[in-house]
């Protein structure tokens with residue numbers, strides 16, 4: 001109990017500004033992975049390390065948790081976790097758990113004053129608490145956690161009814177930092193060093209528009225990453241946050257990307273020059289599809305004479321989602337002659353993209369609707385003049401068709417001079433934090449050694 005309380009104190013709330021967090025990480029990837037593991041799984045190790053390092057860096061005081069050491073009576077408690085099944089109601093679930101109908105009714109009625117049972121999801125876990133007296137189990141409370149860190153409980157009261165209340169944990173954010181030399185591939189190296197898989201994939205995704213992972217990365221290149229992680233009040237790691245900094249050193253070239261929220265609050269990743277790494281347009285706004293017809297002159301499969309094909313045909317099963325090729329505004333969403341069900345998006349003053357033969361439009365897609373790159377806008381079909389389910393995709397530049405596979409795809413936006421000021425200071429803050437975490441990690445390492453000698 002004490003260990004958990006103490007570890008929670010080490011956490012930073014909100015921003016990346018803190019240096020105390022540096023204790024969690026170290027520059028050597030080996031010990032990093034170890035510490036990370038320690039943090040997540042072994043609170044005893046984690047805590048002893050913290051104790052040793054506390055005098056070196058102000059982390060806030062430790063107060064022994066007096067409440068946890070005083071046990072009032074011989075009352076014992078038992079906890080049981082049950083899972084919601086499809087078609088379950090709370091009442092059903094409680095009765096299946098062996099709780100008497102009348103009590104189950106009281107508990108659910110009370111709970112549903114603050115929790116809408118429609119929000120129950122299959123496989124959702126529900127905690128039942130019992131008091132145990134002389135071997136007799138008495139059901140005393142039920143807790144639902146609709147979201148991580150948000151609990152709703154119905155608890156038996158003195159008058160043998162139930163009262164409900166809710167609790168919100170404040171999740172705290174802490175920073176994690178990893179770096180290492182790439183041996184075989186970025187993915188395998190990063191995972192080996194202890195970077196969680198999902199973070200590693202997102203890291204790779206960030207660079208996917210600017211780095212060809214097959215060709216550009218060689219062994220001896222290196223990576224750095226700093227990301228946010230959220231823990232609950234018990235110090236449990238509950239959620240991985242955003243990557244704040246990611247960099248690749250490819251031979252002599254360093255590409256560093258920083259997460260930055262502009263004045264409007266839109267977050268994106270920018271390189272040191274304030275250039276967004278997000279490509280403005282996608283050449284293939286659909287996944288798992290193959291090209292069945294390219295751009296250019298061809299004999300038309302239905303009309304049977306030579307004709308210009310103004311787009312790329314991607315064959316895919318009916319119903320395959322189609323994504324917006326870039327951020328923009330829907331200019332047209334409706335039937336259009338041979339195109340069948342058709343969507344056209346205006347991305348900026350220069351580019352438009354068009355999507356034809358759709359089976360249907362995604363919910364909410366209509367004229368003047370603003371869409372984000374990668375958002376589902378419709379589904380593959382075979383409407384209009386079409387021989388089978390496929391997406392016909394066009395890119396237009398200044399109103400003229402261009403070959404989606406050949407056009408030099410414009411980069412995402414570049415920050416203007418005003419925004420650059422804010423970006424520069426955010427970037428410096430990130431760099432300072434990253435560096436500080438490296439230098440003070442020596443303390444963490446030393447204390448780890450002391451702790452393990454105990």
Ligand SMILES: [Zn+2]
Pocket residue numbers: 293309311312313391392393
């Ligand atoms: Zn086509």
